Amino acid sequence: MGKLIKVSKALTIAGSDSGGGAGIQADLKTFQELGVYGMSVLTAVTAQNTTGVQGIFPVPIEGLEAQLASIGADLTPDAIKTGMLFSSEYIERTAYMIKKFQWENVVVDPVMIAKGGATLLGEDALQAMKTYMLPLAKIVTPNIPEAEALTGIKIDSSEAREEAARVLYEAGADHVVVKGGHFGNGEYVSDLVFNGIEMVELTEKRIQTKNTHGTGCTFSAALAAELASGKKTENTIVSAKKYIQTAIEHGIDVGSGHGPVNHFAYRRVPHEQY
Numbered sequence: 181m182g183k184l185i186k187v188s189k190a191l192t193i194a195g196s197d198s199g200g201g202a203g204i205q206a207d208l209k210t211f212q213e214l215g216v217y218g219m220s221v222l223t224a225v226t227a228q229n230t231t232g233v234q235g236i237f238p239v240p241i242e243g244l245e246a247q248l249a250s251i252g253a254d255l256t257p258d259a260i261k262t263g264m265l266f267s268s269e270y271i272e273r274t275a276y277m278i279k280k281f282q283w284e285n286v287v288v289d290p291v292m293i294a295k296g297g298a299t300l301l302g303e304d305a306l307q308a309m310k311t312y313m314l315p316l317a318k319i320v321t322p323n324i325p326e327a328e329a330l331t332g333i334k335i336d337s338s339e340a341r342e343e344a345a346r347v348l349y350e351a352g353a354d355h356v357v358v359k360g361g362h363f364g365n366g367e368y369v370s371d372l373v374f375n376g377i378e379m380v381e382l383t384e385k386r387i388q389t390k391n392t393h394g395t396g397c398t399f400s401a402a403l404a405a406e407l408a409s410g411k412k413t414e415n416t417i418v419s420a421k422k423y424i425q426t427a428i429e430h431g432i433d434v435g436s437g438h439g440p441v442n443h444f445a446y447r448r449v450p451h452e453q454y
């Protein structure tokens with residue numbers, strides 16, 4: 181009999197993107213590329229492609245709980261990421277189950293709106309996200325509009341972004357990454373990282389492309405994969421950034437709208453090792 185290999189396991193709790201570029205599909209592809217065993221709990225199924233979201237069909241709440249219970253009974257994840265959580269009820273139930281099983285290394289991507297403008301999270305869910313999910317987060321990864329919605333701060337300057345990061349830290353997240361994809365359109369894109377002590381900006385060349393569907397999901401999945409592998413939090417942020425940068429830089433020709441990033445670029449294209 182062959183010897184079994186020990187592997188790290190990562191779980192995504194998120195929505196399905198039929199188009200394969202964002203949501204659960206982006207997460208599982210990223211886990212695979214980064215060498216961790218991927219598991220998924222679906223909150224909702226979206227009918228979606230590179231041009232937009234055509235429909236959203238939630239999984240019944242009992243189905244969400246049953247999936248989490250199945251994982252909890254047999255397959256303790258080394259890290260988790262949450263994506264589209266759909267509603268306040270789903271957020272509360274997810275947080276309850278994470279606490280029940282004492283799962284750690286939780287990356288919270290507070291997904292609210294898809295690139296095409298479709299709402300993936302109701303207004304009532306904002307408060308639930310703050311109350312139930314942020315205190316569980318080892319890393320929270322809002323983009324600018326999400327950070328604005330969660331904090332009520334208009335982010336029109338670097339100072340305002342730092343203030344928002346502080347507020348999210350105070351709400352209970354260990355590390356806050358306010359992503360800069362939506363912050364201006366200059367030569368560089370910078371993500372602000374706050375760990376309660378220092379503010380650090382991670383800066384990369386902004387790639388001029390319309391193929392940025394699923395960048396946020398992919399980035400947070402890379403964080404979860406690296407946490408699952410046992411990396412220190414600060415190091416996971418640097419390597420996840422490298423992963424997403426490579427995936428955007430080597431874009432693929434899929435679909436007629438906002439195409440997906442290239443999830444396999446990191447392994448196939450030479451890149452700096454961190």
Ligand SMILES: Nc1ncnc2c1ncn2[C@@H]1O[C@H](COP(=O)(O)OP(=O)(O)OP(=O)(O)O)[C@@H](O)[C@H]1O
Nearest residue numbers: 295323359360361362369386387394395396397399
């Ligand atoms: N054009 C770009 N060039 C380089 N990096 C980018 C670009 N756009 C986004 N990024 C990076 O990708 C990551 C995701 O950021 P972004 O702000 O796009 O997330 P998002 O809006 O949540 O994505 P989505 O909701 O589409 O999945 C961040 O690290 C950001 O800096």
Ligand SMILES: Cc1ncc(CO)c(N)n1
Nearest residue numbers: 195196197202203264294
């Ligand atoms: C299912 C799903 N989750 C997240 C996003 C955000 O990009 C999306 N477009 N679709």
